[in-house]
Amino acid sequence: MSQNDLAAAPGASEGTVTIALAGALGRMGQALARTLDGRTDAVVVARFDRPGGLVEGLVDRDAALAAAEVVIDFTVPEASVALAEAAAALADKDGGGPALIIGSTGFSDEQNARIAAAATRLAIVKSGNYSLGVNMLMGLVRQAAAALPAADWDVEVYEAHHRRKIDAPSGTALMLAQAAADGRGVGLGQVADRGRDGMTGPRKAGAIGFSVVRGGGIIGEHSVIFAGEEEVLTLSHSATDRGLFARGAVAAALWVKGRPPGLYDMQDVLGFEN
Numbered sequence: 001m002s003q004n005d006l007a008a009a010p011g012a013s014e015g016t017v018t019i020a021l022a023g024a025l026g027r028m029g030q031a032l033a034r035t036l037d038g039r040t041d042a043v044v045v046a047r048f049d050r051p052g053g054l055v056e057g058l059v060d061r062d063a064a065l066a067a068a069e070v071v072i073d074f075t076v077p078e079a080s081v082a083l084a085e086a087a088a089a090l091a092d093k094d095g096g097g098p099a100l101i102i103g104s105t106g107f108s109d110e111q112n113a114r115i116a117a118a119a120t121r122l123a124i125v126k127s128g129n130y131s132l133g134v135n136m137l138m139g140l141v142r143q144a145a146a147a148l149p150a151a152d153w154d155v156e157v158y159e160a161h162h163r164r165k166i167d168a169p170s171g172t173a174l175m176l177a178q179a180a181a182d183g184r185g186v187g188l189g190q191v192a193d194r195g196r197d198g199m200t201g202p203r204k205a206g207a208i209g210f211s212v213v214r215g216g217g218i219i220g221e222h223s224v225i226f227a228g229e230e231e232v233l234t235l236s237h238s239a240t241d242r243g244l245f246a247r248g249a250v251a252a253a254l255w256v257k258g259r260p261p262g263l264y265d266m267q268d269v270l271g272f273e274n
């Protein structure tokens with residue numbers, strides 16, 4: 001498929017954001033295709049997935065980068081980093097190239113740094129969760145963590161996902177823990193307790209603990225538990241359909257078009273104060 005064919009995709013027009021889907025064959029790629037089906041404000045002009053093997057309707061990554069104004073990427077960390085660096089190279093070459101919406105999770109610190117470097121050259125929105133509810137929950141968690149003294153209230157983050165998820169804790173759990181750490185004015189790296197097993201001894205003062213469940217088809221459950229000696233406050237979110245994340249990612253794609261280079265998140269898209 002040539003760039004001209006792509007530009008002539010049904011529904012594409014001046015007031016439309018043209019979108020390429022990375023990870024098109026995956027669960028989120030398919031949810032995005034369903035969400036975008038029939039829309040005229042955001043139109044899919046290219047789809048791609050893991051290289052190798054010809055699948056009808058897919059193009060290669062570089063053709064997709066050349067064709068779209070925004071790439072929505074729900075894949076794996078190494079693919080997202082490679083995509084960001086390829087898009088940054090295009091931006092360097094002729095000031096063109098698409099903006100990115102990155103939904104993948106499970107990044108290492110080194111991978112996050114490479115995406116941040118790419119974002120000095122193009123606009124990237126990156127979030128571990130594109131739902132309105134989770135982004136609202138982050139503010140509530142920050143507020144509760146700031147108000148409840150760490151000496152009396154222990155923070156635990158619980159998450160549950162389907163049996164096919166490959167990273168843990170989830171990107172959302174890490175974002176919620178970060179919000180709690182921000183509320184307390186501490187570094188998450190210093191207080192995170194990511195695995196308990198055996199004779200652990202008593203709970204470390206000030207720790208933010210994680211619990212991870214994997215099973216069946218659970219779409220995404222998250223709770224932040226504030227446990228006091230005589231009362232427990234739990235702030236929770238349940239996702240019941242992946243279309244939720246897809247709609248949020250499309251809203252981010254509409255928002256990012258024409259933005260200057262920078263690393264944005266869903267809080268920026270929603271206009272929430274950080």
Ligand SMILES: NC(=O)C1=CN([C@@H]2O[C@H](COP(=O)(O)OP(=O)(O)OC[C@H]3O[C@@H](n4cnc5c(N)ncnc54)[C@H](OP(=O)(O)O)[C@@H]3O)[C@@H](O)[C@H]2O)C=CC1
Binds near residue numbers: 078106167
């Ligand atoms: N931020 C958010 O709101 C959300 C984030 N996610 C995250 O999105 C990611 C994807 O989730 P999900 O759709 O469930 O996972 P899937 O495994 O169903 O889909 C990922 C797809 O990406 C493909 N892929 C792998 N490598 C490449 C590559 N180099 N180039 C292009 N495509 C590639 C995979 O191919 P193959 O199967 O051959 O490996 C697969 O088709 C996960 O990290 C998940 O945690 C999920 C939901 C919401």
Ligand SMILES: O=C(O)C1=N[C@H](C(=O)O)C[C@H](O)C1
Binds near residue numbers: 105128171173221239
């Ligand atoms: O892998 C998933 O499915 C999901 N991943 C994201 C995460 O890691 O937080 C978001 C959502 O919970 C679904």
